[in-house]
Amino acid sequence: MIEEFLSELTWLQAFGTIFGIVQVVLARQNSVHTYLFGIASILISMWVLYQSALYADILLNMYYLVMSVYGWVYWKFGKQKAEVPISTVNKNEFLKANGIVLGCFALMSYWLFYHTDSDVPIWDAVVVAFAWAGMWLMAKRKIENWVYLNISNIISIPLLMYKELYIYAGMSVFLFIMGTSGYLKWRKLMSKENQTVYAAA
Template sequence: MIEEFLTQLTWLQGLGTLFGIVQVILARQNNINTYLFGIVSILLSMWVLYQSALYADILLNLYYLVMSIYGWLFWKYGKQKAETPISSSTQSEHLKAIGIVLGCFGLMSYWLYFHTDSDVPIWDAIVSAFAWAGMWLMARRKIENWVYLNISNIISIPLLMYKELYIYAGMSVFLFIVGTSGYLKWRKLMNEENGNVYATA
């Protein structure tokens, strides 16, 4: 019975990882369909995380779900009812991102420490805090999203290994590599878009 359960858990990790890999590759390519694959990956991951008592990550995935819907709409239509281009964060957006990190860490660490059976409350809260900020910036198509997401990825690798979620740990390594590549790709695309704007001005 236990062996069957663990096999199912591993299978779900693998399937969730597959959709997650496609998602991040599409994000690197600045493809709006990243959100469709992301939603499937999120739903699969939530069940695995629940079984592993990583409660902050479950809330993080709920947030991802909301931000995926918001991100798809914002990328598609934006404020100007046209597709939103890649851009750098404004000073206000930088401050909001930092505020999300600090606020999320404070709330998550308190909740995990005092109201759950988590044995890694601080660690789990840090991973979630940077991911929350990164996902918000991703939804607004800001290039700095890769920086915040990569901080979350690098910290999550040893956490997932500690929880014996080796497939997800391997995925985090992959996400870190693609995140670095994604930043460079988005910077190139942003420069090209800006060049086209100047050329037509």
């Protein structure tokens, strides 16, 4: 019975990882289709995380699901009914992003401490807090999303290994590498977009 349970989780982790890898590769390429693969990965991850009692990460994935739909619409149409370009955060967005980190950490750590049987409440809350802010910035097509997501990724690696979710831990290593590459790629794309706008003007 235990072997069947572990086999099921491993199988699901593998499928979730494949979809997640495709998602981040498409995100690096600045493709709006990243969200379609992301939704598939999210749904699988929610079940695996539930079985592993990583409750804050389940809420994170529910948030991801909502933001994936929002991000797809925003990337595709934006406010001007045209594809939104990559940009950097302004002061207000920077404050909002850090407010999301602090607010999410406070809420998640309290909830995990007092309302769940989590044995890693602080650890789990930190991972989720930075990921929430990173996903919000991703939906806004802000280059700084990679920084926040990579902070979440680097912290989640030992957490997932502790929970014996080795495939997901390996995926987090991959996501960290791709996050670094994605930041550099977006910076080049943003520079090209700015040059195009300048030339057109």
